[in-house]
Amino acid sequence: MEVKLDEVIDALESTDDETHSYYNRDTEKVEMVIEFVDNEDLAEKIEENYEHYIKLPDNYExxxxxxxxxxxxxxxxxxxxxxxxxxxxxxxxxxxxxxxxxxxxxxxxxxxxxxAAYKRLAIEWCADNDIVIDET
Known part of the structure; x- marks a missing residue:
């Protein structure tokens, strides 16, 4: 599995109480679910196929x-x-x-x-989840 570091950093910076991000193991892309926005299809897809996704850190983390x-x-x-x-x-x-x-x-x-803190967090998250970082 591989992901662009900037994708992870952008997702972390965008995280709030209504925005949650997931790494899609199949597409190797980060996908965001924003509550109260018309993306119920994505939220349902993630819920139904949770084993294909890895949740990125939330606001608390x-x-x-x-x-x-x-x-x-x-x-x-x-x-x-x-x-x-x-x-x-x-x-x-x-x-x-x-x-x-x-x-x-x-x-x-x-x-x-x-x-720098977001970058460290992104690198750590990728390492913890055995995801190779593409820094290009």
């Missing part, structure tokens, strides 16, 4: 909040760590984090960190 915390921990000591850590401690954590990252000039650094 991706842990976007943990990614933010890891990013904060990766910053040099005193480099806005305390403010960012406090900012993600309450309601609206993602919104507050984005606002603080912008105000501290860390937005691009965050995006680079997040991209």
């Amino acid at each position: 991706i842990d976007a909040y943990g990614m933010m915390a890891d990013f904060i921990d990766s910053l040099p000591a005193g480099d806005h760590q305390d403010q960012l850590a406090t900012g993600i401690g309450g309601r609206g954590a993602f919104r507050v984090f984005r606002q603080l990252a912008d105000s501290f000039g860390l937005t691009q650094q965050w995006y680079d960190f997040q991209t």
Whole structure:
């Protein structure tokens, strides 16, 4: 089995409470099921032929909040760590984090960190499922 790494990364980045992705063992493609969108045929096909699919990590397994915390921990000591850590401690954590990252000039650094985290997760998922990565 083989898959393009970018396909897996894109699927992981698109995952939310209503969007779930599956790797189709037969076509070697990633397929997305989006709840409340007219793709009931795909959802039924996956349910009826589940052995032909491997589910990609869901929102809980991706842990976007943990990614933010890891990013904060990766910053040099005193480099806005305390403010960012406090900012993600309450309601609206993602919104507050984005606002603080912008105000501290860390937005691009965050995006680079997040991209690398999704790539690591995709590579790990492929390895765990014995799927060869096509990076072309």
